[in-house]
Amino acid sequence: MGKLKPLVEKEVKDLLRDPRIYIGLIVPIIMLPLLGFAMSVAMRSTAEAAVMEMNIAVLDQDGTETSRGFISILTHMGLNMPNVSADSLDRALEEARTLESKALLIIPEGFEENLLGFGRVRIEVYSIVERAGLGSMGAYSAIDGALGTSSEILSATLISKIAPGLEPDVIRNPLNVTRYTIIKDRVIEVPPQALLGQLVIGYGIMVPMVLFILAITVTQIAATATAVENEEKTLETLLTFPVTRYDILMAKLLGSSIVAILGGILFTVGFLLYFEGLFAMPGLEVGAGSVFQALPPPPLGTYVVLSLSLILSILFITSLGVVVGALSSDVRMSSSLLGILIIPILIPSMLIMYGDLKVLPFALQILAYALPTSYPMIMAKEMITSTIPAEVFYGILYSAALTLAVVYATSKLLAPEKLLTLQYRLRFRRIKRKQAKDLE
Amino acid sequence: MHDAKVVEVRNLAKRFGESVALDNISFRIGEREIFGLIGPNGAGKTTTLRVLATLLLPTSGYVRVLGYDVVSEAEKVRPLISYLAEDAGAYRNLSGYEYLSIVAKIYFGSKVDAESAVEEAVETSGLGDRIMGKMKTYSKGMKRRIQVARALMTKPELAILDEPTAGLDVFHAQHVRGIVKRHVAEGGAVVLSSHNMLEVEHLCSKLAFIHRGQIMVEGGPQIIKDEYGASNLEEAFLEVIGKWES
Numbered sequence: 001m002g003k004l005k006p007l008v009e010k011e012v013k014d015l016l017r018d019p020r021i022y023i024g025l026i027v028p029i030i031m032l033p034l035l036g037f038a039m040s041v042a043m044r045s046t047a048e049a050a051v052m053e054m055n056i057a058v059l060d061q062d063g064t065e066t067s068r069g070f071i072s073i074l075t076h077m078g079l080n081m082p083n084v085s086a087d088s089l090d091r092a093l094e095e096a097r098t099l100e101s102k103a104l105l106i107i108p109e110g111f112e113e114n115l116l117g118f119g120r121v122r123i124e125v126y127s128i129v130e131r132a133g134l135g136s137m138g139a140y141s142a143i144d145g146a147l148g149t150s151s152e153i154l155s156a157t158l159i160s161k162i163a164p165g166l167e168p169d170v171i172r173n174p175l176n177v178t179r180y181t182i183i184k185d186r187v188i189e190v191p192p193q194a195l196l197g198q199l200v201i202g203y204g205i206m207v208p209m210v211l212f213i214l215a216i217t218v219t220q221i222a223a224t225a226t227a228v229e230n231e232e233k234t235l236e237t238l239l240t241f242p243v244t245r246y247d248i249l250m251a252k253l254l255g256s257s258i259v260a261i262l263g264g265i266l267f268t269v270g271f272l273l274y275f276e277g278l279f280a281m282p283g284l285e286v287g288a289g290s291v292f293q294a295l296p297p298p299p300l301g302t303y304v305v306l307s308l309s310l311i312l313s314i315l316f317i318t319s320l321g322v323v324v325g326a327l328s329s330d331v332r333m334s335s336s337l338l339g340i341l342i343i344p345i346l347i348p349s350m351l352i353m354y355g356d357l358k359v360l361p362f363a364l365q366i367l368a369y370a371l372p373t374s375y376p377m378i379m380a381k382e383m384i385t386s387t388i389p390a391e392v393f394y395g396i397l398y399s400a401a402l403t404l405a406v407v408y409a410t411s412k413l414l415a416p417e418k419l420l421t422l423q424y425r426l427r428f429r430r431i432k433r434k435q436a437k438d439l440e
Numbered sequence: 441m442h443d444a445k446v447v448e449v450r451n452l453a454k455r456f457g458e459s460v461a462l463d464n465i466s467f468r469i470g471e472r473e474i475f476g477l478i479g480p481n482g483a484g485k486t487t488t489l490r491v492l493a494t495l496l497l498p499t500s501g502y503v504r505v506l507g508y509d510v511v512s513e514a515e516k517v518r519p520l521i522s523y524l525a526e527d528a529g530a531y532r533n534l535s536g537y538e539y540l541s542i543v544a545k546i547y548f549g550s551k552v553d554a555e556s557a558v559e560e561a562v563e564t565s566g567l568g569d570r571i572m573g574k575m576k577t578y579s580k581g582m583k584r585r586i587q588v589a590r591a592l593m594t595k596p597e598l599a600i601l602d603e604p605t606a607g608l609d610v611f612h613a614q615h616v617r618g619i620v621k622r623h624v625a626e627g628g629a630v631v632l633s634s635h636n637m638l639e640v641e642h643l644c645s646k647l648a649f650i651h652r653g654q655i656m657v658e659g660g661p662q663i664i665k666d667e668y669g670a671s672n673l674e675e676a677f678l679e680v681i682g683k684w685e686s
Contacts, residue, residue: 002549003545003546005545006541006542006543006545006546007542007546009542009545010531010534010542013533013534013538014531014532014533014534017533017534017574018532018533231529232529232530232531232532233525233527233528233529234528234529234530234531236495236523236525236528237523237524237525237528237587239495240493240494240495240518240521240522240523241518241543241546241547242515242518242519242546242547243518243546244515415495416490416495416496417495417496417497
């Protein structure tokens with residue numbers, strides 16, 4: 001430990017001061033909240049502008065007191081309703097377009113007669129789409145909302161006429177349903193869809209996504225840290241110090257992991273702030289987090305298993321990063337090699353995040369179970385039900401064995417004799433490939 | 441107990457695939473000796489030094505440093521030596537002081553010893569206040585001086601220096617030569633490589649001309665000059681290589 005400490009100190013200081021690293025760490029905490037805020041502001045202002053300028057042309061073919069009353073209800077709801085007086089649909093639409101209306105509302109003849117005769121009245125709404133965007137979507141939803149509300153007002157008026165003294169809402173909705181969901185032996189007053197929605201977003205997507213970002217970051221940092229040693233010609237000197245190859249490797253793994261965990265924290269904060277910004281949109285305040293507060297936290301055992309599988313997968317992936325960095329003569333080459341390594345890690349992660357592993361084709365299941373990085377994601381998803389799946393137990397044993405083998409092989413690789421030979425072979429292959437391409 | 445011979449190399453051969461880098465070379469370095477390896481580019485100087493520094497494995501031969509085998513006892517050799525690579529770089533984001541402190545913490549068990557070694561190395565480097573600046577702001581010469589200071593800071597029994605004055609101006613090269621001499625006076629031994637014949641002539645107590653992986657001549661500078669009737673080492677070197685080529 002005595003000699004490992006200064007080596008880790010060197011790694012952490014050198015990494016945290018490297019612009020190639022710290023810019024990558026700082027960007028999410030600045031950019032994600034800004035992105036969320038910008039999206040929220042853009043959507044809100046577009047929606048507000050769309051609703052504020054809401055012009056709905058109306059063609060009143062009934063021309064009765066009731067139809068005028070109906071238009072008045074809509075006007076009181078904040079809609080601007082200019083009248084058009086055309087004799088055909090095409091001309092009415094043309095007029096509506098000239099008035100820059102979002103829609104044309106046609107109240108047909110017989111509106112009053114049907115309504116007062118307790119028949120169903122038909123009205124037509126022609127939505128005019130001039131611009132695509134979330135804001136426009138909000139405007140059309142607002143039209144539907146206004147029509148729905150005015151329909152309820154009309155319904156209440158009719159019910160009061162037939163049965164004065166009765167509550168119209170009771171007639172319309174005689175069943176008063178209160179939804180409860182039982183999870184982890186706790187009764188919560190929310191429908192299961194809402195509960196599962198939040199839990200799946202939380203444990204099923206958010207946690208695996210953070211783990212995935214952590215895995216990518218840690219690999220990138222370890223590869224860069226080692227490739228920089230090659231690029232700056234410091235590895236040779238380091239390997240003559242009175243420390244074991246294992247100490248050098250452990251320092252790289254620990255240093256990269258410390259910096260990556262810091263990056264993971266910054267990313268998570270950035271990601272949460274992004275959602276904070278986004279959920280500031282009216283209508284999106286769904287009380288995110290309320291379900292988590294209502295539920296008991298997952299038991300300690302699940303956290304222990306999650307941490308263990310996470311540590312093993314970080315060690316595994318960092319070792320691979322060190323291998324990539326060690327084989328690269330410079331940072332650019334390590335980034336290219338890393339791209340190849342990331343793809344097989346990315347695919348199983350996506351499968352776990354958005355699907356159910358057990359129903360996937362056998363080959364994809366094998367790919368996912370073969371990677372130690374899959375197990376913390378599987379565990380995170382299972383935290384919803386507080387169970388520790390059997391495959392995670394076996395997976396931890398398997399990951400430990402594989403990680404030890406990779407760490408051992410990597411420490412053996414940290415010898416100039418092997419590195420020089422392997423780097424030479426890699427460079428030679430690239431030159432040969434380039435020559436073959438040139439000949440073509 | 442260490443062997444009285446600091447370095448003993450017998451029939452050392454090193455091959456990289458088909459290419460022969462060292463072809464059965466033998467030499468010895470004693471205590472308080474500065475041994476110079478002189479030869480053109482690709483002669484095998486750096487490969488020899490890398491084998492002594494436990495970085496490369498010999499293909500065959502017997503190599504012992506301070507009595508320990510460089511292959512099977514590499515971990516016993518490393519605390520006793522220090523190696524300065526010809527193109528040794530610097531950790532760009534650390535200051536010279538931080539770098540020296542980290543190396544001292546690795547070599548010295550006690551904090552007091554480490555701090556005193558760092559203070560001495562700061563003095564040796566001659567960087568003054570710039571020692572606190574990040575090494576990415578250093579010139580090539582400054583980086584070399586910090587590396588020389590680092591290599592000798594640990595008071596190694598054998599300092600392996602590959603082109604120690606490469607890239608340094610006359611004043612700083614002279615400064616480094618002084619540090620090397622002081623190290624030997626304090627009881628250490630040095631093996632170095634150099635292209636600078638004048639430097640080797642004035643610095644080394646013993647030297648070897650190396651060419652195409654073979655040692656052509658070995659001895660004291662004056663003895664070699666006398667043997668080949670040369671007025672300086674450069675003449676002697678050209679004479680030896682010329683004879684060998686013909």
